Amino acid sequence: MKKFLLPVLFSLFAACEDSSSGSLFFESSSSEAESSSVRMMCPENLPDDYICDPRDYEVYRTVNIGALVWTAENIRFNVEGSLCYQDQDSNCVKLGRLYNWSQGMGFESKFLRNYSEDQIKRPYHQGICMPGWHIPDTLEWKYLFNYTDVGEDDPYGFNLVYGGMYNIYFFTYWFREAHYFSSTESDELDYYVDRQQDTFFNPDVPPSRVFRYIVYPDRERYNSESKSHAISLRCVKDTLLMEMIFSSNTLVELSSSSIESSSSSVELSSSSVESSSSESVCAYIEKENWKYLNPDIEYEVFEDERDGNCYKSVLIGDLIWMAENLNYADSSTTPVLIGANYCIGGNSDSCQLYGRFYTHMAALEVCPNGWRLPTLADFKDLQKNASDPALKSTGWEWKNSPATNTSGFSALPVGIYVNEKAYCSVEDECEFTEGFSGYGNLVNIWLESVVSGINIEHALYIIMWDSDKSTDRVEQDFRIFGMNVRCVKQK
Incomplete structure (x- = not known):
């Protein structure tokens, strides 16, 4: 089987880039007295680490980080509908402009409400970036965060700029929280939209969201964001590397005699590079919830082709089990999910964790x-x-259970979603509540079996407690309750 090591390939190309910055200093337009509104041409003799946008003559500092070149400032290109924080022109100079996703991608507004995957160009989607540059996709953002710290340390000079956000109703600002779009759509539904504002909305297609990256001084994370929200934008330079990754027909043959990196030889044998393969993304990313896994176990990793989520799995006995709880929510593809899946606190971040x-x-x-x-x-x-202890995550602080997680199963006691409607005999005459219960105490994982006989509305599930007296076992409960899912397959 052909093997592709994405971190090695990125490092390989990073070694071929000239990472030295220019020896001259040139003040960017965000700090110089002469604004782009009066500049009529690009300055001559720019240092190597600066670029001029030929459309509006704005000048940006750039930075080499590994195999990629980024703008080290938020984009300021003025497109119709883009905003300055608090509608102050001076904030566009200091913070960059704020764009909703369609504005940044150069799309019609109808794509704020509808999927646009067939409109996204690969390997690069220029959007409103300057010629030769493009909107970064999730692969490039994840590579950046895997390669270096862009927060407080920021050794390469990515230069975080906290540009604020416009949420279609008002401006918000987080002093130490920078938000950036990617070019990659999410399969999660966008509930934060004002459908009355867009007559192009297709009622037959659920509104989609987009992946965004939030960077703090000490960490970074990514989740889905409403396409309608206006946030900051960075651009990445087009590279041969991304052409190779996104070309399903490209065969890379590299040997130690052809390229050397840091005095050590790197060898890749006939690696077929496909953007859709799980190895091209999942083999190198690091998810926050993987802290609950057993670090001494070598897990397999795979990509859910439906939404791009990456999961780790582990062999226990004769079966391969998912080593983390499922987080799939595409109700357009799987309509049974509508009103039948839940996140703790109603927050999608908790579902990722x-x-x-x-x-x-x-x-x-x-x-x-x-x-x-x-x-x-x-x-x-x-x-x-x-x-029982061998199934429980040692990354969780159990109060009473002697967890060892030697199996790698990594069970988490995150509770159950209880719907008291199950106890109603006549729905119209019954008042009921619903919500989460048992966080920190109970592990609840559905099994396939529906209970026959008088409890036809019941199904079997695995239950574990935060206890040194009770062990894991199977019980039954109402099918309309919400529990976690661990999928399984034969080895």
């Missing part, structure tokens, strides 16, 4: 291709090969 909670009806439909919901027999095999 702890996984999603599904009704049993939804759980039966959400496993990735080739995976399935575990059966009672699967659980018995799990019990045979791993004790």
Whole structure:
């Protein structure tokens, strides 16, 4: 099987780049007295680490970080509808302009509400970036954060600028929180939209979101963001590297005799580079929730082709189990998910950390291709090969349970979503509440089996407690409750 090591390939190309900055100093337009509104041409003899946008003659400092070249300032190119923070022109000079996703991508406004994947150009989508530059995609953002710290240390000079945000109703500003778009759409539904503002909205297509990157002084994270929100933009220089990654027909043959990096030889044998393969992304990213895994176990990693989420899996006995809770939410592809999946606190960030909670009806439909919901027999095999402590994450601070996680299963006690409607005999005459319960105490994972007989509305599930007296076992409860999902497959 051909193997592709993305970090090595990025490092390889980084070694071929001239990472030295220009020896001269040139003040960018964000600090010089002469503004772009009066500049009629690009300055001559710019240092190597500056670029002039030939459309409006704005000058930007750039920075080489590994194999990529970034603008070290937020983009200021004026397009119709883009904003200055608090509508003050001086903030556009200092902070850069704020763009919604369609403005940044150079799309019609209808794509704020509709999927536009077939409109996104690969390997580069220029959008409103200057010629020869493009809107960064998730691969480039993740490579940046994997390569260096761009927060307080910032050894390369990425130069975070906290530009604020416009959420279609008012401006907001976080003093130490920078928000940037990527060119990659998310499959999550966009509930934060004002449909009355856009007559192009297609009611037959759920509004989509887009991946954004939030950078703090001490950390960074990514999640989905409304396309309608206006935030900052950085551009990345077009490189041969990205052409290779996004070309499914490209064959890379590199040997130690052709390229050397840092006095050490790098060898890649006939690596087929495909943008859609799990190895091209999942093999090198680091997710925050992976801190709950066993660091001494070598997990397999795979990509859910439906939404691009990456998961780790582990072999226990004769079965391969997901080592983290599923977080799949595309209700346009899987309609049974509508109103049947939940995040703690209603916050999608918690779903990225702890996984999603599904009704049993939804759980039966959400496993990735080739995976399935575990059966009672699967659980018995799990019990045979791993004790209760061996299934529990040591990355979680259990109060009473002697967790060891020697199996790598990494169970988390994040509770259950309870819907008291299950207790109503006549819906119209019943008042009920719903919400989360058992956080920090209970592990609840659905099994496939529906209970027959009088409890036809029940299904089986795995339960564990934060206890040194109770061990993992199977119980039954209402199918409309929300529980976590761990998918399984044969080895």
